[in-house]
Structures are given as structure tokens and as C-alpha cells.
Amino acid sequence: MQQPDFSHHFSKELNELFKWRRDVRHFQRQPLPDHLLDDLLQTSILAPSVGLSEPWRFMLVESPKKRSIIRQSFETCNKNALEGYDGEQASNYASLKLAGLDDAPHHVAVFCEKNTKQGQGLGRQTMPATTTWSTVMAIHTFWLAATAAGVGIGWVSILEPNLVAKALEAEDNWEFIAYLCVGYPVAPSSSPELERMGWEKRNPERRQWIRR
Template structure:
């Protein structure tokens, strides 16, 4: 097809998707150059958004003192999360490394202005949550662009959003969608951490596909 990328370009896109990882360890101390960070944020800002509302806002966090407080917020939430497990699973959870807040030389908090008038509410009357989906698309854009640039990204979801909102001075009408750790890394793992450490395994693609009507006949089963 004339609109398709060249084979090498297509391979690069699919490689970025296949080798993207949630990076929690191995960050180097070298900060990202400003021009590289701007490229990554530009990729995020170029993501699809309902009604072209572009609701995403980006807070770059480089101050070590601020990141130390964020790490404390994570630690408290992580302790509470660990308490929801028991026995071997609790020990397994406690052995996992789930963040790189202090190790990564910059963090990024991504928030959504879900009530923005931009886009004139096009596409949001019946599914207002699409504003949040738009911000998730922005995060995925950034993540794939980062992988292509050799930059690691880790999503920290074990965190108290209210405390984080207060710490970073985020207005109440904005919704925190993600807190990310970003930086150069010494390597990218061949497989996801949670799979490598035995927490969970990937499902087969065919087990989550149905046609014309929803079917979960293969859900959770080996449909190979």
C-alpha cells in the first residue's frame, strides 16, 4: 500500500512496541538533555484526543528533595498494599521492586484536565471518561518514543493521589493519571519484570479476541 511505511520503518515501530518495558531498576544518573525530553513530551502531546481537547498536562520533577517526599508517599502506600496479601504471595510482593523514583534523574507526573472546554465536548457527552483515555494515549506515545530513544519509563501506580496532588500543587479540578520515572537505563530486560519474577504470565492473544458478539470461552485458558 502506498500509505504504508517502508519495511524497516514498520519493523522499528513494532520493535518499540514489543520491547517496551516498565522499568523499575538500572537507571543511570545522567539527566535527559532538555531537547530529548521535549521530543518525548511532544510525542505525548501529539497523541489522539477526543474532540482534539488535548487534556494532558505534564509536571517534570527533577528536585531530589521533592522526589524523596514522593518516595515516602509510595512507601506508605506500598506497605498498605503488601498487607492485602498473605503467606508466600505477600513475601513475593515484598521482594518485587516496584519503582525507581529516587534512581531516575527525572520523574514526570501526568495529569488530565477532564473538564476542559477545548474540543467543545465533542465525543464526551455519552463517554466523558474519554478525556482520561486521551491522557493514557499520551502516556503510551511518550513510552514508545522513549523506548526508541533508549530511555526507560516506569509507571508508579502505588501512590496516594491526594498526597501527591498536595505536594505538587496540582489544582483540584485536574486528575492525576500517572507518575512516571524516566531516564537512561543500563539495559532493557528481554521480558517484563513481573513475568520474569513469576508474578504473572501473559495471556495468549487468541484468548481475548471474539467476533461479532462478546465471548469469554477462552478467557484464562490456553487457547493455543
């Protein structure tokens, strides 16, 4: 089978896709069309994985009760985080919208089966965390596919992992990796919201490569 000949135009559009992949916090409440979320998740499993282990486990969180538990966990963690800042930094933190839990029509929790038998342990003896990294690759693939379809994703990391896993009745050997809000963004942007809000800016030094 011959690899497709990707055009220069495609390469430029792909670069634009990377620029427009943003962590979305402001969502429209309308659900995605039927089957679109499934199609995007199907694309996510094209991601590479160590030893072809495919350790990712995607869970659609549709229960209002379970969503409420997640929301409460976010409120607790966000309050604790705020107490760790002082003065202007605390004020700036309080002004940030750090989750789209209330408006996003779809919630997706992502877990990693760290010790999955699939892949027969290939590549994991010396670096066992590669199953976790493989799961993150699937999340990134999902994110890019969603962006290309005009769909936004917001990664909520201000949560209690053990509480989330218990609330969602995850398997004992599943590690909680991410809680994603999914839906159409209110106002798409090619720049990070944290940068626009003045919380942080990109570091030019990160564009330089270390050589040894």
C-alpha cells in the first residue's frame, strides 16, 4: 500500500489545525449531531500505543447525578487552589473560567488500563508509564479530530482522581487520566485563553532546541 502524497496545501492547513486546537471553556449547549461524537472517538483510536496495547478507555458521562459529583469535586479543588494564591495572583485566578462543566453538552472521562494484557508488555518493562503516554496520545488525536470538525474540547484537571474513578465506577486497574468537556465553542480562537486573560504567555526559549 502506497502512502498518500500529502500536498503542500494540506500541510499548511494541518499547521493551522495545530494553531486552532485550543482548550475550550465556553460552550454552546446544543448537542453534537447524531454519531459525530462516536466518529471522533473512532478517530482517536488511530493514535499510536506502546506495543499496540491500546490502553485507553473512554467513558461517556451522561448521568446527571455523576456529573453533579464531578462538579462538586471541581468546586472543592478550585477553592483549595485559590487559597494557594495571594493578592493580585489570587484575584487573577478567581477571574479565570477553568471548566465548561455546566454548559458543555458532552462529558468524556478517559482512563488508562496500565497493566493491560494487550501488547504482551512490549516496551513497558523499562518504561511502564508508556501506557499512560499512549492514552494521552489518543486524547490529543481526539482533540485534533474534534477541532477539524469545529468541535471544542476542554480538559478539566482540577479534580480529585480517586473520587472521579469511584463516582464513575471505573475498573480497579484503570488510572484516571482526563475529564473532557465536549461541544461547540462559543467563540473559537487561535490563541490560548490563559494568554488572552494575561495569566501566562508563551516562552520564546521553548522554541529553541537543545543539542548534545
